Amino acid sequence: MSGPPDGATVRGYRPADREALYAVCLATGADGQDASGAFRDPQLLGHRYVGPYLDLEPRLAFTLEDAHGPCGYVLGAADSERFYRAFLDAWLPPLLARLPEPGPEPARWGEDDRLLAELRAPTLTVPADLGAYPAHLHVDLLPRAQGRGHGRRMVQTLLAALVGRGCAGVHLGVGPRNRRAIAFYRALGFGEVPPANPDAGTLLLARALP
Numbered sequence: 001m002s003g004p005p006d007g008a009t010v011r012g013y014r015p016a017d018r019e020a021l022y023a024v025c026l027a028t029g030a031d032g033q034d035a036s037g038a039f040r041d042p043q044l045l046g047h048r049y050v051g052p053y054l055d056l057e058p059r060l061a062f063t064l065e066d067a068h069g070p071c072g073y074v075l076g077a078a079d080s081e082r083f084y085r086a087f088l089d090a091w092l093p094p095l096l097a098r099l100p101e102p103g104p105e106p107a108r109w110g111e112d113d114r115l116l117a118e119l120r121a122p123t124l125t126v127p128a129d130l131g132a133y134p135a136h137l138h139v140d141l142l143p144r145a146q147g148r149g150h151g152r153r154m155v156q157t158l159l160a161a162l163v164g165r166g167c168a169g170v171h172l173g174v175g176p177r178n179r180r181a182i183a184f185y186r187a188l189g190f191g192e193v194p195p196a197n198p199d200a201g202t203l204l205l206a207r208a209l210p
């Protein structure tokens with residue numbers, strides 16, 4: 001499945017990448033497809049899935065860069081419970097002070113309103129079944145970088161960093177309709193966590209680390 005070499009390299013995240021990585025998040029945020037048409041605020045998705053990782057776990061953030069610039073990322077948190085606490089207690093409050101409230105009528109909410117509401121009442125904990133897999137990750141690549149082996153290389157880079165921290169296992173959530181990503185994670189040794197996922201909206205996958 002790997003395409004021809006394109007000279008792209010995986011390197012540690014740099015603060016100058018931030019805007020480009022937010023853009024990657026939006027360009028892949030609808031079950032792996034472009035979500036830009038669904039959001040009024042192009043930064044909102046990145047505030048949830050990119051910014052906190054760059055600030056709270058910068059050494060577990062890696063950028064994929066090709067001749068046109070940053071085109072992908074893998075982001076991780078080694079201790080998800082601790083990460084969520086820092087996200088909720090320290091990272092999120094100043095952001096919420098700047099963000100609008102969701103619209104008054106939930107029946108008329110769009111994606112911005114839904115995410116704004118989620119950020120104002122976040123339920124972020126690691127499910128009990130995932131206790132053996134304390135780390136979690138997110139990986140997204142722009143279409144031009146997909147299908148060339150970069151995703152595999154990026155996840156392997158993050159897993160090596162997690163092993164270096166003595167991490168016992170890692171989990172992630174994926175939209176059940178994102179068949180490509182599910183096949184990708186399975187090819188990298190991730191399996192569905194039994195028993196059945198209590199959150200039907202997200203498929204939880206995990207793998208132990210050596």
Ligand SMILES: CC(C)(COP(=O)(O)OP(=O)(O)OC[C@H]1O[C@@H](n2cnc3c(N)ncnc32)[C@H](O)[C@@H]1OP(=O)(O)O)[C@@H](O)C(=O)NCCC(=O)NCCS
Nearest residue numbers: 001002028032140141146147148149150151152183184187
């Ligand atoms: C999912 C994603 C990270 C995979 O990265 P990638 O660079 O495209 O995948 P790779 O080329 O490294 O593939 C690695 C392995 O995954 C499997 N795989 C990848 N794409 C696949 C597909 N479309 N169908 C089946 N298997 C697939 C293959 O086994 C492949 O190994 P091979 O190249 O030896 O055949 C990337 O396509 C992406 O960012 N997609 C959009 C955003 C997204 O969906 N992110 C995940 C959100 S949870």
